[in-house]
Amino acid sequence: MAHLKLTNIKKSYGSVKVLHDINLDIRSGEFVVFVGPSGCGKSTLLRVIAGLEDITGGTFQIDGQVVNALTPKARGVAMVFQSYALYPHMTVYDNMAFGLRLDKGSSSSEVDRRVREAAAILQIEPYLDRLPKALSGGQRQRVAIGRAITRDPKVFLFDEPLSNLDAALRVATRIEIARLHERMADTTMIYVTHDQVEAMTLADRIVVLNSGHVEQVGSPMELYNDPDNLFVARFIGSPSMNILPARIEAAGAETAVVPEGGRRIVVPVPTPSGSSSSAAHLGVRPESLELVDEGQGLFTGRVTLVESLGEVTLVYIDIGRGDEPLVAKLPGEVRLARDSTVSLSVDVSALRLFDGSGRALRGDRAREPELMRNAG
Template structure:
């Protein structure tokens, strides 16, 4: 296992464009770090610089405190799992997994190779496929083989480059669980690149959100969701995404398209001098007032344009008229998020019991304490609570260490049990 430090990493190509711009990350020993962001944000380039497949223009990359900028990929002792699996079609599953061991000729005996491969295949449930060729395997099985090849290397860290993007939705869910279980069991430092925020939120101890090569925020999934630092992070994290609506500043009130809400004295002071701000509300915080009344909350009546019932939940879509003064900012945000244009509608995540249909006029309610208020120009989140964010970070790190400890204790018990069986 190892710690990895990225210090002011920059990658510029021949035309001077910074694909990665001044990124600093401190990845702890045994941590699962996710790099996420829209297409072209620099996440894969950053991963390739860590493994040594891309040169670093400036900045320092350290593994266990040792600067490795000039080391060849083979000398960094990192195991990479690629999007296309990179398996050898003419070799069996066993030989694909054993390949890195055979590559270092004379280092491993045949008995050792057999043991390492079979330990990995058992962990990944590949025992029945060791004599098959990759072409006869499913996508999920091929991905397991690629992971097995990384495991037997006993590398200092695993690097994953969008490993599940070629799988269907059901297989992605299964493989997410397997990757998480494997990482906890091995306790190995892992950097994982994805554009899928579901993978980011379910797998990562921490998630680094990138935008145009610049690190926006690095935090636990919960902190990103509840305490985003800016408009971009708030819009990227969450499914359905956060609702953004314009709000006119009128004294100590914010006038939204449907209702006016009071501001705290601190927020009123922060937005003083602003005519318009952008308010963000998560879909689950807006309730059908008849089914889920919100004590002391803001209420409004609105016409429902469309509904979607999914069995365990229901979505309602409420159109509103966009304020021209923030339309451009929201349009730019949507482009940055790989969207097609600003959404002039509110999405409400309703209780499945709500009997709401298209064309109904309904009373909704939400607690203004759950709002986020952003500066339209800079995207700064006025309502981020640093104290709460700190508590979330502390709790997340505690949970990470506890999970690693539990996994190691289970592995130790399993090793004792296997030893007794042999005896």
């Protein structure tokens, strides 16, 4: 069991600030995923938690105890990296036992018990006598995870552990990690990835990082349905949410939004105070768009590209806003000729509105989420 609390954590390398006032509360047994663009500070934050990096400011507590000055071992933290870093001349068994044997406290029967237990959890028992070179990439990564399990950590940290694996192995090992989390229900896990699917499927909560600060923390579906800002809206979901420059127009109690390249639409959002007309952004997920009869939709434009992926078809539509097409994700196979004209509509409840600075305008959704999401 380990409850982690990060308060105003700062990290600089010389004059370069990498982490700015990170505040996070991670519950015992929770699976938290850090996502964000390359260089945003994910690994640095993980290494700070592990105790592999000193922090420049702030406090880090585990179960109420300030651990800023404790070593990784004293924190009860184990980390699995992208590169498995196994000893090539040692068997799988010895690789997994190595760290334990260094701890003078463990007897050889205790080491044996822990190695076999970890091997059983990860189903690598048949390979215990092999050298790493006789294993697939996925098996090697399981050995690296097994080695971390033998240390019986309170906190398990993963830094892009699957990114060296090919697509099929990534999926298999991802499922393995989900099972591991179920089996080690008391162990707090933090997992860094840039892979959307890993983040969405593994996380109890996702932390979206951008340039060393936290953009939003929430369950995968909260982030997907209710992004706090344009950054999160663009980052979560694939293909990305369409973001259209728009104007908000208020007439009495009614709020309407006019997206560039689209028609005026009345939305269930109170008008931002202060003006009757303001700049905004309209967010439309590609999967919210549907084809309608020509001229009937919110958007009408010319098809520039059709990508058939089997279970879905991606359609790129020029709605007259420069190079940036509107992207629609339509179920099944959709046959559309390039240059044909299509109309697309969207349920009002699926639209997301952001103010000029990129913050979500939520209307009543925040207060009565179900009601408003089902409306319209």
